[in-house]
Amino acid sequence: MKVISKWVLAFILLINCILLSGCWSYNEVNDRLIAISVGIDYIEKSEKYRVTIKAINAKPSESGVNIIPEVISVEGDGIFDAIRKSGPLLGKKAFWSHMQTLIISENIASKDMLNAIDFFNRDPEVRQDCTVYISSSTTAEEIIRLEANLQEKMNYNLNNAIKTQRFVGSFPALDLHEFIVRSMEDTVEPILPIIDFHSDGDLAPSLGGSAVFLKDKMVGKLSDNHTLFTLIIRNDITNPLLLIPINKENLEKDISKITLEIYKSKSKITANVDNEDIKITINTEIDAGIAELGTPIDFSKLEYTEAVKSLGEEEIKSQIIETVKRVQKKYKSDIFGFGKAVQISNPRLWKKLKDEWPDKFSTLPVSINLKLNITNTGKTMKSLGGSE
Numbered sequence: 001m002k003v004i005s006k007w008v009l010a011f012i013l014l015i016n017c018i019l020l021s022g023c024w025s026y027n028e029v030n031d032r033l034i035a036i037s038v039g040i041d042y043i044e045k046s047e048k049y050r051v052t053i054k055a056i057n058a059k060p061s062e063s064g065v066n067i068i069p070e071v072i073s074v075e076g077d078g079i080f081d082a083i084r085k086s087g088p089l090l091g092k093k094a095f096w097s098h099m100q101t102l103i104i105s106e107n108i109a110s111k112d113m114l115n116a117i118d119f120f121n122r123d124p125e126v127r128q129d130c131t132v133y134i135s136s137s138t139t140a141e142e143i144i145r146l147e148a149n150l151q152e153k154m155n156y157n158l159n160n161a162i163k164t165q166r167f168v169g170s171f172p173a174l175d176l177h178e179f180i181v182r183s184m185e186d187t188v189e190p191i192l193p194i195i196d197f198h199s200d201g202d203l204a205p206s207l208g209g210s211a212v213f214l215k216d217k218m219v220g221k222l223s224d225n226h227t228l229f230t231l232i233i234r235n236d237i238t239n240p241l242l243l244i245p246i247n248k249e250n251l252e253k254d255i256s257k258i259t260l261e262i263y264k265s266k267s268k269i270t271a272n273v274d275n276e277d278i279k280i281t282i283n284t285e286i287d288a289g290i291a292e293l294g295t296p297i298d299f300s301k302l303e304y305t306e307a308v309k310s311l312g313e314e315e316i317k318s319q320i321i322e323t324v325k326r327v328q329k330k331y332k333s334d335i336f337g338f339g340k341a342v343q344i345s346n347p348r349l350w351k352k353l354k355d356e357w358p359d360k361f362s363t364l365p366v367s368i369n370l371k372l373n374i375t376n377t378g379k380t381m382k383s384l385g386g387s388e
Helices: 002-020 079-090 106-116 118-122 140-154 158-162 176-184 225-232 300-331 338-345 346-361
Strands: 033-042 047-060 064-076 093-095 103-106 129-136 189-202 202-214 215-222 241-243 257-274 277-292 366-374
Touching: 033 064, 033 106, 033 140, 047 079, 047 140, 064 079, 064 140, 079 093, 079 118, 103 106, 106 118, 106 129, 106 176, 106 202, 106 215, 118 176, 129 140, 129 158, 129 176, 129 366, 140 202, 140 277, 158 241, 202 225, 215 225, 215 300, 225 257, 225 277, 225 300, 241 300, 257 300, 257 338, 257 366, 277 300, 277 338, 300 366, 338 346
Parallel strands: 033 093, 033 103, 103 129, 129 189, 277 366
Antiparallel strands: 033 047, 047 064, 189 202, 202 215, 241 257, 257 277
């Protein structure tokens, strides 16, 4: 009996090996084009969406395999409609699992952002960690085509450019999943990087500033500088530079700016609630070093280090206050997360206020506590410009 059972088991295993081997839904790589970047524009005249897809096509060559970008633009009544129409024009069906970049034009973002990206959130093939950008003064199609041209010339792609965000600080970095989550939350609004053209003889994509959202609509823009201080408040910054203006009266030296490199930055937002009176406090501590100095200052002398520290604290605090007030008055969009602090401090009050939060947010009193630590002066205490 045991012998028969062993033979039955062996037979079942053999059948399973035959029936379950292989991939029932596989696609040959030669039959698909890998979509890397997608741009979405809205054409007012035709009332249609224009979808531009940059795909890569691997073609054999004498030296191995050439990765050739192919770009196609298609109009449709909806995003998916246009994508389906791209198949015959590309000659192959697009494969979405390696998508890295999604660019939305400003005219779409300012009307209904979430509906525009619904397909990319809903389709199981699309990766959710692709970076989302807003094209400002130019179309998303132009950016996609420029990226494809630069890829052929110098192997450029936007996915690598966005990785420099932590060193620059002039633009945010937000993927598709994070944007959708923050858009659906009540306590903090999303911001997205703005992409444009930069012309210095040759055209190149330019990242700088941020698009401010209120729920599903873009309501305004922040400059590079305002974006930097927004990211400091949000703890979304790692290693950028801060330029601190200094004049003769402040330091008794004829110098315009000292460049500080941020090593560490930590901000904490707290809400002090008294009935329905709310006061927001931002506590920020920054560790920074002297990155560039064009004047003969000897930092072995404590008074100069303390002077730079004091001026730095004054400048950063001023910039943070200016950024907060600008967003409060102009956009009423809580991109800083003040609502989250209120929710933590008093959940019952937050439940009462959340539906009218944009108006409440715009009038909140905000105070800043800032501490700047100068922890490093580089390899030398003195400037190369000479001595006193």
